[in-house]
Amino acid sequence: NLTQRLSRVVKTMRGQARLTEANTQDMLREVRMALLEADVALPVVRDFVARVRERALGQDVVGSLNPGQALVGVVHKELTALMGGDQSAEAGELSLAAQPPAVILMAGLQGAGKTTTTGKLAKWLSEGGHVQHGRKTGKKKVLVVSADVYRPAAIEQLRTVAAQVHVDFLPSDTTQKPEDIARAALDHAKRHHYEVLIVDTAGRLGVDEAMMREIRALYDLLDPVETLFVVDAMQGQDAVNVAKAFADALPLTGVVLTKLDGDARGGAALSVRHVTGKPLKFVGISEKLDGLEPFHPERMAQRVLGMGDIVSLVEQAQKNVDIAEAQKLAAKLKSGNRFDLNDFREQLQQVKKMGDMGSLLEKLPAQFAQAANQLQGGQAEKQLRRTEGILNSMTPAERAKPELLKASRKRRIAAGSGVPVQEVNRLLAQFEQMQGMMKQMKKGGMAKMMRAMGG
């Protein structure tokens, strides 16, 4: 799944300085595979990957995260947007604020789940389950009617469903024209003060013009506040064409994705959202009539891509570096070696690689963080480079034994790294302070130190 694919890439990209065409390409290949495996339609995948590439290459990775993490961040953001994460307020909300009756028109292919969803929505609304702008809208007086005149069983099915959810059903029959049924239902609903009228319609096995003309005529006549496109999550790749045909023929207001209780990977959700640009409002999670839920973009993203929590993946990647370092340091201290400037330099390199100073400082042991904090002073990155320059100008022997650093050597190092001698002195003072802390920690025992390091 996507999480596994991305964590692999994050690992291989660790240590690379920036997002390039080449390493971005590797990562995007994994993203593309994961999406296709989840049954997202190819044109949608192409669009998505192109958008991620554009964002990623425009990103300044240096000074933020390592490239793998940065790219995961971009993928995560784009996925959430594609799922409609920005529109989560509309999940499960219907606009019923019309002159009653508020008409809901159900559209979709045969077998998509229109009749079942009509029953589910009728139950949801009549029992007062509906929430809008954070408030329950109360129990609604609901009428349902079937305009599916091609299959007598379809009308009977709605009658049964309506009885099960204790909602009024207006009989219709196969000799009537769909438009006449709609007109009669509207009239009946007005006269009997129904607040909501749900109109179930016929569907074909594939998209055809006659069906589109028919539902368009119903739309014009009913002037619905909600026109819901019902689509089977199992549809996979096909969903995109069907969704496009319906979106072109009708001003849809939302999508209901059914049969998510099956083993559909649900890539249809991404495709449909992308093609229609309409919010997914509900999902069907059972053939039973209480099997309806408001759509949650995050949950859906998780399901479709098995993506776990990508944000925590980014955090995990950072923590792993920390833990590995802490363990190395602990092992070194345990073996009786003292913390020297070589260790300090390594720590700094780690800091630089990870980039994000703020969050790193939080993860370091408190004492170390304090010392590192003194390096920050607003210009963390620059200061970091200077410090590194000083350390690089020392010989390994000098770093291992800082006592060697007498005045002449300090002058050489200062000249070599292009800083005043005072800065070399400042660094050494800081280091001494840190070394003292390390000794302290060692005395406190390994367990305590590992705790302090978050290990």
Ligand code: GDP
């Ligand atoms: P329509 O032709 O669009 O009206 O589709 P139906 O409402 O008749 O549903 C077709 C089949 O899908 C029926 O067997 C339903 O029980 C089943 N169905 C509909 N929604 C769901 C769902 O969310 N989960 C499951 N498991 N089955 C569903």
Ligand code: MG
């Ligand atoms: Mg039906």
